[in-house]
Amino acid sequence: MLTNLVRFKLLKKHFKFRDAYALFAGLKNKKETIVLPKLNRKIYLRPNSKDAETFEEIFLSHLYDIRLPIIPETIVDAGANVGFATLFFKIKYPDASIVAIEIETKNADAFRKNTTGFDNVTLHQQALYNKKSYFSIADPYKATNSFQIRKADSPENSDIDSVTLDEIISEKKWDTIDILKIDIEGAEKQLFEKNYENWLPKIKIIMIETHDRMVSGCSFTVMHTISKYNFILYTTTEGTLIYYNLDLIALPSL
Structure with a gap:
């Protein structure tokens, strides 16, 4: 306390x-x-929500607040919730271009309010996934910060569609993503299962929270896929794993 x-x-x-x-x-x-x-x-901060808790998690802990060997210029905030991680990154790296991804409509609306006026911040109200797909949105924990996606049987019966990291890189004309922050409530398992061969080598730093309590096998899948490339697990912060791509950045001294 x-x-x-x-x-x-x-x-x-x-x-x-x-x-x-x-x-x-x-x-x-x-x-x-x-x-x-x-x-x-x-x-x-919405009443009867987890907004204040989320704000404190980001700004009163070292969740993303670590000294990096680069000054990030391109950031993807996947699982952006109401915008506090984007706010954190924009305050710390004001010149960075940020693409945020959030699936739930009320969260996305709150994101826009909390990040209004920022240059170079784009929000995709979509699900980050490994291919074009359609989903319904589930709220199994009855909270405002733990929405999950479920495969829909047709576009007509879906709440939302997907966006891929390859699409974001192409759309933004980025050569690399300097920080890929991922907190997507179990969907990281599918993200790292397939179709990662093009985008993953272009990531300099991954900040990821895995959710085995929600989807079994998340941690294994993420670590197994990342281990195919020249990443090192540099540190962990409040349950978030921080990976550096040694093909793109130099390992900082301790």
Whole structure:
């Protein structure tokens, strides 16, 4: 359990004093809208949701906050939820171009509110997958941060379609993806099962949370596929695995 002083110090790592104080007070008092005067933006936290918990997970832990050997220019935020990982990356790497992917409509709407005004941020309200497919959306845990996809029997009976990393790379005309952040509630198993041969060698850094508790075999499939290439598991942070592609970046000194 973090003390108030520690919470405030952690917020100051990412935000100016006035914004950190506004966030500290707003989170403590369960505000739905928190105004950040220095950033000139607002943070929106929906009532009866996991939004505040998700914000704290990203900004009060070292989930993605590690020293990298590169300054990322291209980022994919897969499983973007309401936009707090994208917000984190955009504050830390303001010149980066970010493609976010989120399957659920209310989350996608909240994402747009929380990232409004950012340059070079694109949202795909689709599922990240290994080929063109159609899905229904399931909410087995009755939460706002753990939606899953289920294969639909036809486009007409689906809630959403898919996008592939090959499509994103082609659409954005990127040579590489500098950071691929993946938190997609078990769909990482299918993503790494097939059709990865073109995009995977183009990834410099993978930040991935696997969900074996949701879909059996996620961790094995991800690790087995990544092991075919020159990646190293550099570190883990709060359950997230951080891989470096040694063909594209130099291993940082410890």
